[in-house]
Amino acid sequence: MQNSLTRKPIEIKISTVVAVALILNDANIATLENALKEMTGGTPDFFDDEFAIIDVENIAFESIDWIGLITLFKACGLNAVAVRNANEDQHAAIRAHGLSIDIVNKVKPELPTDLEISPASETLTSPVVPETVAPMPQAMPAALEHIPAMIVDTPVRAGQRIYARGCDLIITASVNNGAEVIADGSIHIYAPLRGRALAGARGNTNARIYTTSMEAELVSIAGIYQTFDAGFPKLTANHPVQIKLVGDSIEVSSIKSA
Template identity: 55%
Template sequence: MSKNQASKSIEMKISTVVAVSALLRETDPALLDSALKSMTGGASDYFDNEFTVIDLAGCDLTGHTIDWPALINLFKSYSLNPVAVRHAPAEMEADIAAHGLSIDVVARPRQQVEEEAAPAQAPEPAPAPIPAPAPAVAEPISPPSMPQQSAAMIVDTPVRAGQRIYARGADLIVTAVVNSGAELIADGSIHIYAPLRGRALAGASGNADARIFALSMEAELISIAGTYRTFENGLPKEFAMKPAQVRLDGDRIDVLPIHTRA
């Protein structure tokens, strides 16, 4: 097999996976089973095999062990598929991994700068752990409510580190700052009328014509239809902290200026 043939055997692209968060207040499988029965009303199709992140932030785990096989089997019995655990103590991580679950690491963003407007120069980062809020849910373990048959999802509050917003089947419009460690996902295009400092993934369902627009481009990662580009060393100075758009040209991600003056 030639080198060219071998290189085509696998291709890596950004993929977006939407998961529900199970916000636990208890870890006793019997108590959780009772809560799930009450929540679902006994309906077997209440959940639809959603990927599930188990969030332990609300649990007192001091001197406590968790029966992971029982917990995993309980979720699966309600058509929920646990894939990761969030806010787990370090001493539990080996046991969690041994049961086939990933550790969902809460983002540790740069020190947040003033959110009302883009600064002339970004301050030096000062890492500090900030607990990430879970996606908004009606009740613990319930799937997040999404707009139905909407051409666009509008978010007019700051998107904080650790938050993920997904506009399924729609464009995403954000009128406030998107902080480092936050992630925006849209099946359509993404429009940000504020600084973009986190990750933005447009065309998530494969729409190669989708674009990303930002009033102040400061992104950590951008992606169109799975093709992505990162900026570990910062954006080129002609685009950094300026109005810019992102589009896909073949297999190449292009960042282009947006001219705001005639």
Template identity: 40%
Template sequence: MTASVKPAPSRSNPLFEIKSAALNLIAFAPKTANLAELEAALEQKLGGRADFFGGDAAVVDLTEWPESATALDVSGLLSLLRKAGLQPVAARNGLPGARAAASSAGLVLLPDAPQRDVVEEKPAENKAIPAPVTQTTLIVDKPVRSGQQVYARGGDLIVLALVSHGAEVIADGNIHVYAPLRGRALAGARGNTEARILTHCMEAELLSVAGVYRALDEPLPASIKGRAAQVRLDGNKLVIEALTLD
């Protein structure tokens, strides 16, 4: 006697869905396979904070990865990125050998990113501190005291009170301080080169935009110190300039 197989009962709801997903990934593009140099550069840029990226997913851009690098170099690079708080999940671009090594290390191989022409635009002169236009804005209306750190993840940071010496304010976008800025300010923390730092009273200890740092060991000129000012990138140079608020 042959046992009959009953069909599974029909369901009104599907067991799964296929959806498109726009993922926000950090792209890390190494320009050398010298892991010691990369580790030192990351240490300097991140200030030794292993939690700086908070476990963010990353795609490794192998465009400038040298042809002479080995599979062991790729594995070492991934370990270095994980140590810095990134989680590499994919690779793109690069020579066939580098892509094969990345695939062997467990990374998903993405299609090569298309090359785009970059048009440099000269920013218009700022006569006043502009209002932030971002999807996410963190507003702090209390003083940021020495030893405290405030991080606006994914957007701008607005501080309506004093940022004391020894305090640190960080944003993935712009930083606006409508009071004296006396501590450390790091804008464009995830590489946004268009980010700016704006304050009603510039007295900062350290400034950074997209990883380009300037420690203010020497006194600022009288035209900037204690006055309204903005900080922006001009190529790889950090520019500090006075603002006219009238």
């Protein structure tokens, strides 16, 4: 055992925390409570003390009952920790309720100054360069960093949570009931999926989930999720399954060989 005299009173390490994004389109507490009950099917442990970020972009800030909102989410197993898309003059009021500010960088791409936009065709045209002037050479873009997939070779048991940050997640054993697997990229499970699988955790709508046996409690792509309390869709027997996002809906289908 490490000597307590040589141990630092506190240590700080980098930790990745995945939070549920709660996008408010209504401020009425009763309306939100009914909507949450409908989403979760009344299951009391649907959210298991998960962190939550409240997105207020689509709602009038003055209409929010913060105490009622935080209390409602807490009763549903969601711990509100931050607020997203609030104006700077609203930050003090948010912090007064013990919440942090989640900063979202919205960078608007700018066109190069030597390009012109044609209103009629909405295409980009470059100014004519005299033949006597050689164009400046373009710098080669830096190579993109490759992040290898996270590979898990053991069963993911109830209560376990695995998060593949910035990459795909590959699991060669079962994901049991009560387990949760998360990836910023796609999730590949070469065994039964019985727990929860959340792909595209940071908003990648092209992410997918693959499994050889679809028995999931919940699946999610880029924050859009689906549960299966009413049963699973009809799938071809003995075929692997892919789950993808089509518009704002989750599509579950069999992968059939040619």
